[in-house]
Amino acid sequence: MSDNLFRQLPSVNDVLAAEGVQALARDHAHDLIVGAVRAELSSLRDQIRQGIPVDGQSAVEVVASRVACRLGHEMQPKLRTVINATGIVLHTNLGRSPVAEDAAKAAYEAARSYLNLELDLETGKRSSRQIAIREWVCRLTGAESATAVNNNAAATVIVLRTVAQGKEVVISRGQLIEIGGSFRIPDIMSVSGAILREVGTTNITRLSDYQRAIGPNTGALLQVHSSNYRISGFTKSVALSELAALGKKHGLPVIDDIGSGALVDFARFGFQGEPVARASIAAGADLVLFSGDKLLGGPQAGIIAGRKEWIQKIEKDPLMRAFRLDKMTLAALDATLRLYLNEELALREVPVLRLLGTPLKELRQRAERMAEQLRGIPALASVEITEDVAYVGGGSLPDQSMKSWVVEIEASSLSDSELALRLRLGTPAVMARLRGGKLVLDVRTIFEHQEMLLVEAVRKALATTENQ
Numbered sequence: 001m002s003d004n005l006f007r008q009l010p011s012v013n014d015v016l017a018a019e020g021v022q023a024l025a026r027d028h029a030h031d032l033i034v035g036a037v038r039a040e041l042s043s044l045r046d047q048i049r050q051g052i053p054v055d056g057q058s059a060v061e062v063v064a065s066r067v068a069c070r071l072g073h074e075m076q077p078k079l080r081t082v083i084n085a086t087g088i089v090l091h092t093n094l095g096r097s098p099v100a101e102d103a104a105k106a107a108y109e110a111a112r113s114y115l116n117l118e119l120d121l122e123t124g125k126r127s128s129r130q131i132a133i134r135e136w137v138c139r140l141t142g143a144e145s146a147t148a149v150n151n152n153a154a155a156t157v158i159v160l161r162t163v164a165q166g167k168e169v170v171i172s173r174g175q176l177i178e179i180g181g182s183f184r185i186p187d188i189m190s191v192s193g194a195i196l197r198e199v200g201t202t203n204i205t206r207l208s209d210y211q212r213a214i215g216p217n218t219g220a221l222l223q224v225h226s227s228n229y230r231i232s233g234f235t236k237s238v239a240l241s242e243l244a245a246l247g248k249k250h251g252l253p254v255i256d257d258i259g260s261g262a263l264v265d266f267a268r269f270g271f272q273g274e275p276v277a278r279a280s281i282a283a284g285a286d287l288v289l290f291s292g293d294k295l296l297g298g299p300q301a302g303i304i305a306g307r308k309e310w311i312q313k314i315e316k317d318p319l320m321r322a323f324r325l326d327k328m329t330l331a332a333l334d335a336t337l338r339l340y341l342n343e344e345l346a347l348r349e350v351p352v353l354r355l356l357g358t359p360l361k362e363l364r365q366r367a368e369r370m371a372e373q374l375r376g377i378p379a380l381a382s383v384e385i386t387e388d389v390a391y392v393g394g395g396s397l398p399d400q401s402m403k404s405w406v407v408e409i410e411a412s413s414l415s416d417s418e419l420a421l422r423l424r425l426g427t428p429a430v431m432a433r434l435r436g437g438k439l440v441l442d443v444r445t446i447f448e449h450q451e452m453l454l455v456e457a458v459r460k461a462l463a464t465t466e467n468q
């Protein structure tokens with residue numbers, strides 16, 4: 001009898017001949033389509049074997065439409081848009097900083113056409129790709145020159161290599177940090193060929209500690225911003241200006257890894273103690289290093305600003321070829337930096353700055369608006385709004401939170417983790433927080449144009465209760 005049931009199934013060729021499957025040939029290779037047909041038929045055979053009725057599912061057109069579904073799912077891009085409802089503004093797993101519209105457009109244009117990446121349009125001769133950003137970084141930081149590589153980790157390696165290969169680099173024990181993703185200062189130091197010379201203690205380092213460590217084999221003095229942790233209590237560190245004076249006295253370059261690369265003062269958002277690139281140059285640092293995709297809000301990059309002679313040497317290092325930025329990133333960085341030449345414009349256009357600067361009152365209104373929409377979804381048992389805290393993230397400002405508003409939702413017949421899973425797998429994907437059996441949607445990191453998409457995503461996630 002079950003043999004009979006098997007015989008009811010269409011053959012691979014029957015399904016391949018179906019109109020719906022023929023149409024797939026426009027977008028998909030033949031072997032992929034055949035694979036999907038086989039997979040669908042095999043899942044129907046499994047069903048029969050398990051004694052589950054396949055009535056209505058074995059008709060050719062029905063199988064054909066499932067094949068189309070399966071292929072569409074299988075061939076989805078691996079990288080997809082995610083609505084960030086976590087409240088973490090710089091979420092490294094979500095690509096850190098979204099870039100400004102102008103920057104995204106610049107990257108798009110750079111990607112799809114030829115451009116003067118290494119060509120001087122006036123002379124028609126070869127030029128440097130770093131020209132795309134050099135002038136802007138100099139204007140914004142007050143540095144003599146600047147260059148950029150793939151990220152701040154690469155910047156640190158190439159700077160230490162150029163400046164202090166085979167020589168000692170003096171650094172405070174309190175600054176021997178790990179950023180995450182295996183970026184540890186001692187490891188970076190050894191990769192670069194510089195020799196770590198740690199001074200002081202975890203909580204106290206004095207100028208005299210640096211002074212005593214300076215000898216004939218000293219290559220540089222290094223300061224690293226402890227971006228992702230804070231020591232409080234009985235602490236003492238040396239001001240950059242003092243370190244710079246000491247370096248000058250001994251003819252040693254002073255390197256300042258400021259991490260996040262703020263180009264505006266973050267005190268305006270209520271954040272204290274975040275170093276600003278311009279202030280480091282003004283305090284006398286010879287080279288300042290920072291990320292492009294943290295508080296700067298641009299594409300992933302490591303920016304090196306400082307003395308011309310050092311920048312020239314860095315650009316001549318063979319590693320520069322391995323670390324250099326691609327045309328799309330350079331175009332996006334060029335556009336982002338140009339926005340900062342008008343601070344008002346940067347505050348309005350750079351997404352990270354806009355998200356950090358959204359007034360609490362506005363967040364509350366948006367939470368209320370979203371909650372109202374969500375209350376129209378019958379499968380939600382509860383929708384509430386409440387004040388909460390959001391974080392900058394991305395290893396920046398670890399001890400400083402900011403107020404935010406969230407919408408908490410709970411489904412009537414789905415667990416919190418099941419709802420979270422469905423939202424992650426939806427289109428667009430949504431990443432939220434779980435807390436006390438509820439899903440927490442933080443408005444701080446949800447773009448205004450995504451509000452309704454998010455509501456629809458929740459509706460869809462709950463509508464598919466019977467499927468899958």
Ligand SMILES: *Cc1c(COP(=O)(O)O)cnc(C)c1O
Pocket residue numbers: 151152153154179183224225226227228257258259260290291292301302394395
């Ligand atoms: C984040 C950070 C780095 C690493 O920067 P990436 O751009 O992520 O490579 C290096 N140093 C400090 C102080 C940082 O905060």
